[in-house]
Amino acid sequence: MGTRPLLNRRLSGLGTTIFAEMSALAISTGSINLGQGFPDTDGPEDVREAAVRALRKGNGNQYPPGPGIPELRQAVAEHQQRFYGLTYDPDTEVLVTAGATEAIAAALLALLEPGDEVIAFEPFYDSYAACIAMAGATRVPLTLRAPSFRPNLDELRALITPRTRLLLINTPHNPTGTVLTADELATIAELAVEHDLLVITDEVYEHLVFGTATHHPISALPGMRERTVSISSAGKTFSFTGWKVGWVTASPALVSAVRTAKQYLTYVSAGPFQYAVAEALRLPESYFATFRANLVRKRDLLVEGLSSAGFRVFNPEGTYFITTDITPLGEKDGLEFCRSLPARCGVVAIPNVVFYDNTEAGQSLVRFTFCKKDEVLSEAVTRLQQL
Numbered sequence: 001m002g003t004r005p006l007l008n009r010r011l012s013g014l015g016t017t018i019f020a021e022m023s024a025l026a027i028s029t030g031s032i033n034l035g036q037g038f039p040d041t042d043g044p045e046d047v048r049e050a051a052v053r054a055l056r057k058g059n060g061n062q063y064p065p066g067p068g069i070p071e072l073r074q075a076v077a078e079h080q081q082r083f084y085g086l087t088y089d090p091d092t093e094v095l096v097t098a099g100a101t102e103a104i105a106a107a108l109l110a111l112l113e114p115g116d117e118v119i120a121f122e123p124f125y126d127s128y129a130a131c132i133a134m135a136g137a138t139r140v141p142l143t144l145r146a147p148s149f150r151p152n153l154d155e156l157r158a159l160i161t162p163r164t165r166l167l168l169i170n171t172p173h174n175p176t177g178t179v180l181t182a183d184e185l186a187t188i189a190e191l192a193v194e195h196d197l198l199v200i201t202d203e204v205y206e207h208l209v210f211g212t213a214t215h216h217p218i219s220a221l222p223g224m225r226e227r228t229v230s231i232s233s234a235g236k237t238f239s240f241t242g243w244k245v246g247w248v249t250a251s252p253a254l255v256s257a258v259r260t261a262k263q264y265l266t267y268v269s270a271g272p273f274q275y276a277v278a279e280a281l282r283l284p285e286s287y288f289a290t291f292r293a294n295l296v297r298k299r300d301l302l303v304e305g306l307s308s309a310g311f312r313v314f315n316p317e318g319t320y321f322i323t324t325d326i327t328p329l330g331e332k333d334g335l336e337f338c339r340s341l342p343a344r345c346g347v348v349a350i351p352n353v354v355f356y357d358n359t360e361a362g363q364s365l366v367r368f369t370f371c372k373k374d375e376v377l378s379e380a381v382t383r384l385q386q387l
């Protein structure tokens with residue numbers, strides 16, 4: 001086989017994800033897994049039944065249409081109108097994808113040339129770095145720093161160069177729980193217009209927003225409609241992360257570009273689930289309100305438990321993650337801490353440092369998820385008191 005490495009240069013260093021390592025540790029030690037963000041309770045029964053009905057009726061058992069089934073594209077357009085007053089044509093401005101993950105990959109592969117620069121908030125969602133690398137582009141981090149984890153927009157302005165093609169934003173932000181304010185989004189939008197940049201916005205946590213924080217789609221701002229690819233998914237909103245139904249809303253030109261890449265990635269996916277998600281998107285307000293109320297209770301339970309165990313806790317405004325600092329526990333290294341935590345007290349967490357290029361900013365930060373049953377969270381809290 002010679003001496004040339006098998007894994008190409010673009011992907012070297014991307015190795016296996018931290019989630020694989022930590023989930024394996026959870027299993028081998030019998031620990032409570034507050035690492036990977038997937039709910040331990042499935043979404044609404046009616047939505048599951050809709051998927052079963054679709055399977056039985058033969059809806060979606062064969063290749064669905066490339067852009068997604070018309071019912072789902074219509075439901076996505078209605079959702080954007082209902083929650084944000086945004087009008088999208090279901091035929092030309094909506095594209096169904098294999099989760100938000102494929103939408104992110106297809107958008108980056110379609111819109112970037114090798115050598116382009118992409119500015120993204122770090123800590124990054126892990127697929128961003130990989131997809132930017134696969135596109136041959138360069139990631140430029142805008143570091144969100146404790147304790148506020150708010151973007152420094154003067155720093156953003158300074159990071160823009162003639163090679164910058166695209167801003168990749170994520171609000172509500174995983175893993176810090178930051179929800180961008182209307183003012184922050186307005187400044188980001190002005191910079192995008194001024195420098196003629198494209199924007200990809202990952203909004204998979206759009207409905208997981210707490211207290212006084214509000215989710216605002218950047219595509220609604222002046223000059224943004226024609227330069228923004230908005231991405232969301234059913235996984236987080238409806239607690240069906242295994243279904244992998246996501247979508248893009250954007251101008252016809254952008255949707256057409258993203259579809260060009262998407263059709264050679266999966267072509268299509270999740271036929272019967274697309275019918276079920278079309279129904280889920282039309283659930284009444286009470287579903288979304290109850291979902292949020294349950295998450296707030298879980299967040300508060302874990303925030304309180306982590307604080308009393310001695311962590312410094314950064315209360316999230318959105319998502320289902322809590323970022324903590326382990327310094328008050330006399331610890332410095334989040335990676336080492338997370339590798340030893342299962343043996344020490346039977347809980348698994350994720351070291352935020354793996355989501356940073358500027359590792360100094362994430363060294364002592366550790367992420368816990370709270371999308372688990374109350375009794376599981378309570379047991380985890382009890383175990384963590386041993387620290």
Ligand SMILES: *Cc1c(COP(=O)(O)O)cnc(C)c1O
Pocket residue numbers: 098099100101102125170174202204232233234235236241244245246
């Ligand atoms: C979970 C997650 C995704 C992936 O969504 P899927 O629909 O499961 O592909 C994308 N972005 C962020 C920030 C996430 O947390």
